[in-house]
Amino acid sequence: xxxxxxxxxxNAQAQFDRVAAIIGLNEATxxxxxxxxxxxxxxxxxxxxxxxxxxFKGFRVMHNxxxxxxxxxxxxxxxxxxxxxxALAMWMTWKCAVVDIPLGGGKGGVICDPHNLSETEQERLxxxxxxxxxxEMGPCIDVPAPDxxxxxxxxxxxxxxxxxxxxxxYPGFITGKPxxxxxxxxxxxxxxxxxxxxxxxxxxxxxxKPENTxxxxxxxxxxxxxxxxxxxxxGGKVVAVSCWDNGEKTSYTYRKKDGLxxxxxxxxxxxxxxINKEKAVAAGCEVLPGDAWIEQDVDILMPAAxxxxxTPANVNRISxxxxxxxxxxxxxxxxxxxxxxxxxxxxxxxxxxxxxxGVTCSYFEQVQSNSNYYWEKEEVLEKLDxxxxxxxxxVRELAQRKNLYxxxxxxxxxxxxxxxxxxxxxxx
Ligand code: NAD
Numbered sequence: 001x002x003x004x005x006x007x008x009x010x011n012a013q014a015q016f017d018r019v020a021a022i023i024g025l026n027e028a029t030x031x032x033x034x035x036x037x038x039x040x041x042x043x044x045x046x047x048x049x050x051x052x053x054x055x056f057k058g059f060r061v062m063h064n065x066x067x068x069x070x071x072x073x074x075x076x077x078x079x080x081x082x083x084x085x086x087a088l089a090m091w092m093t094w095k096c097a098v099v100d101i102p103l104g105g106g107k108g109g110v111i112c113d114p115h116n117l118s119e120t121e122q123e124r125l126x127x128x129x130x131x132x133x134x135x136e137m138g139p140c141i142d143v144p145a146p147d148x149x150x151x152x153x154x155x156x157x158x159x160x161x162x163x164x165x166x167x168x169x170y171p172g173f174i175t176g177k178p179x180x181x182x183x184x185x186x187x188x189x190x191x192x193x194x195x196x197x198x199x200x201x202x203x204x205x206x207x208x209k210p211e212n213t214x215x216x217x218x219x220x221x222x223x224x225x226x227x228x229x230x231x232x233x234x235g236g237k238v239v240a241v242s243c244w245d246n247g248e249k250t251s252y253t254y255r256k257k258d259g260l261x262x263x264x265x266x267x268x269x270x271x272x273x274x275i276n277k278e279k280a281v282a283a284g285c286e287v288l289p290g291d292a293w294i295e296q297d298v299d300i301l302m303p304a305a306x307x308x309x310x311t312p313a314n315v316n317r318i319s320x321x322x323x324x325x326x327x328x329x330x331x332x333x334x335x336x337x338x339x340x341x342x343x344x345x346x347x348x349x350x351x352x353x354x355x356x357x358g359v360t361c362s363y364f365e366q367v368q369s370n371s372n373y374y375w376e377k378e379e380v381l382e383k384l385d386x387x388x389x390x391x392x393x394x395v396r397e398l399a400q401r402k403n404l405y406x407x408x409x410x411x412x413x414x415x416x417x418x419x420x421x422x423x424x425x426x427x428x
Contacts, residue, residue, distance in 0.1 A: 006308045006334050008087035014335050016090070019411035022404075028428040029419050033093075036086055038062045042132035044110065046124045056112050058129050062142055063089035063105040066421035069140055070106030071096060071359055071366075073147025073176075074129070074154075080109040084307065091330055092359065094414035095352040099391040101363045106142050108133075114149050115246050115272065123157045130161040137162075139172035139370060145362050146176035148221075148306075149272060156181055171369035175362035184365035186380035187358075192226025192304075193381065194357015195328050197388040198349050199300065200234060202324060205396060206347060208299070211235030215326075216296035218242045219305030220265070221273030223328045223355065227304060229262050238262065242293040242305070243275050251290025254280050297321045304328030315340045327351035342405050350407040352414070353395055360387050 013034050020030050039061040045053050059082055062070045072092040075085075085107045093105025110129055114122055137144065146155055159174045159181075177183035186193075203210055213236045217224045220243040228238045237259040244251045254260065254275055261283070268279040281287060294301065294310065295317040303309045307330055310318075315337040325341055326349045327333065333341065341348055361384055368374050375383075399409035422428055 006311065007083050008307050008331050009083035009090075011308075011331060011335055012087040012090045015407070015411060016415070019408055019415055022408065023412060023416060023419070025415070025419055026428070029422060032422060032428060033064065033415065033418060036061045036063045036089055037065065038136075039082075039086070040133060040136055041082065042129070044125060044128035044132060046121060046128055048121055049118050056110055056125060056128075058108065058110040058132065059085045060108040060133050060136065060142070061085045061089040061106060063107075064093045064418060064422075065104035065142070066418055066425055066427065067097060067104055068102040069104060070142040071103040071145065071362060072106035072108070073145045074108035074110070074150055074158075075147040076110050076112050076114045076149040078111065078113040080111045085109045087307070088330055091352050093418060094411060095356045095359055096363075097414035097417040098353050098395065098410050099356040099360050099387050100417070101360060101387070103143075103359070103363060106144075107147075108144055122154065126154045126157040127161040130158045131165070134162055134165045137173070138166075139170055139366070143172070143362075143366060144174050145358070151271070152176055152178040152183060171372070172366050175365040175369075177365070177369075182365075182369050184361055184368055184380055185375070185377035186384065187361045187365055188222065189226045189230075189381070190361030190384055191223045191355050191358035192228070192328070193230045194360065194384060194388045195223065195227045195302070195304075195326055195349070195354045196230035196234065197357070197385050198354050198392045199231070199324065199326050201389055201392045201396070202347060202349055206323065208323070209235075213237070213299040214239045215300045215302060216240040216293050216298045217302045217304050217328070218293045218309055218332075219273060219303070219329065220269055220275055221304070223358075224273070224302070224304035225262070225266055225269070227302060227328055228260075232259075232262055236300075239298055240288075240293050240296045241265070241275070242290050243269075243273055244290075244305070245274055245277065246272065248277075252277060253288040253290060253292040254285040255288055255292070255296070256285050260285065294318060300324045300326055302326040302328050303332035305332075307331035308334055310334065310337045310341075312336050312340070318344075318346070322346055324349065327354050330355065338407065348406045350410050353391060353406075353410045356391065357384055357388055360384055
């Protein structure tokens with residue numbers, strides 16, 4: 001379970017402050033970059049199917065747009081908080097900068113549980129969120145995308161509402177659209193595949209053959225599933241995955257020591273990334289407690305569910321066999337647990353580098369939508385691989401040259417790029 005004693009925004013600021021001190025940023029630049037430039041809190045009244053009206057709370061935070069229009073997902077989550085959205089918006093700024101795409105950072109959220117909303121209620125919620133924010137966002141201002149518990153269907157309802165309000169066609173307003181409605185081929189796979197492109201490079205540097213490695217993952221949603229598929233394609237073995245079971249209101253880890261079959265597992269998983277327990281047992285999986293994913297004897301650990309999952313309370317349960325921590329989720333490791341990862345010499349692939357494939361492909365989608373010309377899937381994935389590989393190479397090179405932890409090296413590159421944009425615009 002997420003540990004609520006950690007505030008993700010405080011974590012994001014603590015990470016920023018540490019790196020700002022390493023770089024020696026001046027006070028005004030620090031003040032400008034350690035908090036959002038703009039944020040909107042909205043109330044969204046939604047007519048429910050039974051005729052009653054329910055009021056939902058939503059957010060859109062634009063952390064920084066010095067390098068280009070803000071970019072970032074919109075999450076539906078019952079425990080969403082303004083501070084979570086702030087942290088995620090800030091990480092988006094660094095993420096876009098570390099992969100060197102000309103975009104800033106934003107994030108949105110609505111406090112709701114889509115499991116308890118019908119299709120039509122979800123549609124009205126999406127349209128309501130846009131109605132409240134349509135003047136604050138746009139293809140040249142701030143561009144949303146799917147995130148936890150939202151998908152292409154939600155994006156198209158949002159796009160349709162935005163276009164109705166603005167009276168024109170603006171496919172570049174939103175990304176993660178269904179393919180037949182202006183989405184980019186490869187977007188669904190991009191975040192998960194991107195994590196493995198980066199992992200592949202790290203394994204080369206560490207002299208480890210992928211076919212000799214095993215992986216345990218927290219989560220089995222979009223990021224985890226495509227990462228697992230690409231990892232299996234490289235020859236690695238996925239030993240365990242965990243997920244939230246909404247029916248039972250708890251999480252489980254599913255394990256098969258000789259490797260989980262990805263097609264089988266995906267076939268018994270719902271659209272929220274919840275694996276059907278009975279079918280998993282029938283397919284020969286062991287069912288373990290939800291937090292067992294962290295203590296598996298594997299070479300690579302991948303948190304790919306929620307933030308604040310690796311904390312001082314469980315970091316020492318990580319097996320001595322683990323060589324690489326591949327952060328698929330945003331902010332999965334708290335700063336104090338991060339110290340332990342560093343001390344133990346576990347090679348870290350930090351979140352905003354490792355999971356930047358999603359936003360990179362979203363950027364490709366924006367480019368395609370704005371020019372109304374669409375690329376083949378191979379072209380998209382090839383460009384994605386090139387971007388992810390060169391971003392990893394730059395971070396690794398700096399980490400080695402300056403003897404920095406990989407997270408710090410990624411931050412130094414990203415923050416320097418944003419600080420430079422802010423300076424060149426004459427803001428500080
Ligand atoms: P998703 O909704 O598709 O999947 C989330 C998964 O996490 C599901 O399998 C769910 O069952 C599982 N989960 C939820 N609570 C859990 C718990 N307590 N224990 C174990 N499993 C739990 O979400 P996603 O798109 O795969 O995103 C996962 C993470 O990656 C998030 O942190 C998100 O912000 C981040 N991320 C996503 C993208 C993207 O393109 N989808 C891009 C960058 C970062």
